[in-house]
Amino acid sequence: MEIYRTAEVAKIIGIHSNTVRLYEKLGLIPKAKRQENGYRIFTDFHIEQFKLARIAFQIEVLQNGLRKQIIEMIKASAARDFDKALDLTKTYLRQVRLEQDHAEEAIEIVKQLIYDDPQANSMYKRKEVSEYLNVSMDALRNWEMNGLLSVKRKENGYRIYTEEDIKRLKIIRSLRCANYSLEAILRMLNELSSNPRADIKEVLNTPKKDEDIISVCDKLIVSLQTAEKNAKIMIKMLQDMKNKF
The missing domain is CATH 1.10.1660.10 (Multidrug-efflux Transporter Regulator; Chain: A; Domain 2)
Structure with missing residues (x-):
């Protein structure tokens, strides 16, 4: 030996x-x-x-x-x-x-949500959104701080979530539950804003060249x-x- x-x-x-x-x-x-x-x-x-x-x-x-x-x-x-x-x-x-399987399933859920037009024009407070989506208040704050959504405020400073915000939050929640990173989700949301026909799966799993630190969850699948x-x-x-x- x-x-x-x-x-x-x-x-x-x-x-x-x-x-x-x-x-x-x-x-x-x-x-x-x-x-x-x-x-x-x-x-x-x-x-x-x-x-x-x-x-x-x-x-x-x-x-x-x-x-x-x-x-x-x-x-x-x-x-x-x-x-x-x-x-x-x-x-x-x-x-x-x-x-x-969970990662692939989340993408299918996101595809359905993206093409699902909100019908109502309701407004929700953060606590109501937290309870409705079963997402913690801290998670909602974190997602907003990381640029995943921008919530309007009333004159008194309280945040008001629209049906469109709820739809966006459902997309974020689905992807986070499947362990996609915040960076990957933000990348996808930004891409869809400029190109609604973008390949969701490809965008989620293709970090940009200028991203300094790339984790497993930035290219999950x-x-x-x-x-x-x-x-x-x-x-x-x-x-x-x-x-x-």
Whole structure:
């Protein structure tokens, strides 16, 4: 069996030596044995475990405990409990597919809402909107602060929501429930304002080049599809590791 020092592992995996030590500290790889001079000695199993972890963390899906689940899987594999790791990965794969279904379903709901013309001309206060949509007052404030909607005010300063505002809020709520980011939703709403025939799914999943920080939820469906592909790769890797180690 080949043995490797910290710097050699770092070079093979393409990471910094400090990251190798961090993974060991966090239990994402087994503890390395040490030589008499104190140098860590890593094995082929450590290399394969690192590769597994790198695939697992390439797309970090945070919602509904998925990130916690994938960390638990990596730690189970590090402890050579490959059966548990395989079970966790298969559960993760099912959940990722379910999240994709929710994301796609939200887009269909949005399409229906966009082409649904409000008939009434009613006015609502924020508290009434919160109760009607079952959305917290803080969420409504947050959406407004982030530019997702602009609410008119009466002379006394109170916000007044129109039926058009309600429709927009339903769109935002549907997408947030499916874990789309505020940035992705704002991008879509702005695009639809200038181009009502825009492809909603494409806009939601295509961050602009000038966006400084892009998260998984800024390109949700694409990220979930990649997470699904990676989960299948991890299952194959775990099966190979179980047979080899």
